Amino acid sequence: MQLSLLDVSNPEDTARIRVDELRRQLEHHNRLYYLLDAPAISDAEYDALFRELQRLEAQSPGLVSSDSPTRRVGGAALDKFSSVTHRLPMLSLENATNVDEIREFDLRIKKNLGLSQEESVSYVCEPKMDGLAVELVYVDGTLTVASTRGDGVSGEDVTENIRTIRSLPLRLSGDRIPRLLEVRGEVFLSLEAFRKINSEKEEDGVEPFVNPRNAAAGSLRQLDPRITARRPLSIYCYAPGVAEGADFRSQQDFFELLAGWGLPVNPLVRPAIGIEEAVTFYEEMQQQRELLPYEIDGTVIKVDSFAIQRELGAKSRSPRWAVACKFPPRQAVTVVEDILHSVGRTGVITPVALLRPVEISGVTVSRATLHNWDEIVLKDIRIGDTVVVERAGDVIPAVVRVLTEKRSGTEQPSLPPEQCPQCGSAVVRIADEVAVRCMGLACPPQFRESIMHFASRNAMDIEGLGEKFIEQLLSLGLVSSVADLYSLTRDDLMKFERMGDKLAANLLAAIENSKQRDLGRFIFALGIRHVGERTAKSLAQAFGSLENLVTAPFDELVSIRDIGATVAQSIRTFFDNQGNIAVIRRMRESGVSPAVEQKKVGGRFTGKSFVFTGALSRFTRDEVRILVENEGGNAVGSVSKKTDYVVAGEEAGSKLAKARELGVTVLTEEEFMELLGQME
DNA sequence: TAGCCTCGAGTTCA
């Protein structure tokens, strides 16, 4: 603050000085109260300062600022949240569910680092808060954006709601504040706050929240920040995102700097030298769990040194240097009243236990999948059994074990059906496969599921075509293949229950719209066995058009990365079926023209496929793949007649032999480099 | 041939 520029005789400047002073004081008292739990003034005194600030800001709009404590009570409501892309994706953590798995994590770390078993790794342990992950962005020390984790890549902008968290500084204090600081943290509700909110809800005659995490999530996703402001959310920060102007050397270092800047860090965080200290922390936390003022669902162990974290790196969805140690899930005891057989899209028949409804951590559970008959035999689950049930990952119900001592002798084992429970066709259990399959070609539930799949969001994304409509389409006999969807008329739709002009028009428009989906989605939508979203996309990329794919010989299919004999055969079988071809042809005639993705055109390797074999000295396999793909080529896994080049490194083996046998051009790594260079 | 790593498929409840 440069006082020399201010003129005290100017009322605007006098107000500014007072406003700054009030903000400083209020944030100071906030910190004492929420962070240090040591208030220095009474609530009434705090309120008086707060109201004075509100009044001054109201009088001089020029003094309003986004980091003012008055912003914590919430501004105007939003229509919807906008989306924020995380500069670094927010990965999830790998789980350990018991101490053995924690020790395995340590073994993996040592193996990756080339350490001996006797050496100890320095870890940092934290309680795992049961809340929601968010990312906060501080620019020059001021909180500018806060977003939810979302799918890890992008989340929702909840800045206004995050501002209402009193323990969180809107402006960092202390020294050496970084130009840019992204911090990840967990937003949660204390048990006390949770109970308070729920008793208010009950007084109002509304359904209470089932647990603090849901309550925190509901509060954070309030479009009206004034409501959030009345929910006393808390936050603990635990990891950095992108930081500029700060150099964190280790997790501990990071925590210390955060605390210095006034950011809340869980005081229970503790270093551990060697995994056994981390195991002790886990066990201690499990014992203390019920005494804590908030819910935790485990602990987190991280490698302390950031240099070593970088060395260990990450797998596709989680870092290798951290593990979430989950506490055993909460369990309940109930009775298996029946075992049903449900038929999925691919004909797999899955046993499902119908349970006497029982509450587990606030949710009533009445069904649980038993996965397959191996599982039933292994756990010896029978109809009438008393069983222990838990919610795996606190979501999906699972039968853990049978309380055999409760058996009366009247329990009935459940056997795999010999006929499909829905269509009566024969059931087959393929050797070496766990699944039991209905082989009926016209099995109704299979067909229903395959249409649902076709219309689903990641496939053709036909909005409004859900379970209800599909049921009706089928029972009215309007659709006997997905191609029929494209010849539905308004009159057809008007036969439906609860169908008006508007709805019919929307549905027809959605179907019309789906004609333009890209090829990857279309291939995925076909529901070819072993071809999911990912594989569909790489097929689309590799072949560029539906026609190319339909006619692709087996050899060409297996030459694509990640496609082996099984998947290739499955694809061939699908397209060799004339019925499938007819359906596809009819769709094309109705105007379904899956758009070809932008394939890199003009790349030097366009249409060329490469196989790399043996050890390359300059690149990793992934790097070389990217090089080739950037030039529009394909780096594939195995040699076929369609392969254009085989690049052989040191100790190349069977692929090189095969290349010679098929007469495919073989390049050394140097020759490949020349090819790259020459073509540039 | 074993042991990663990824992908596919099925599933619960509000």
Next chain:
DNA sequence: CTCGAGGCTA
């Protein structure tokens, strides 16, 4: 979220 299974690599 979890399990099973396919593909790749050492």
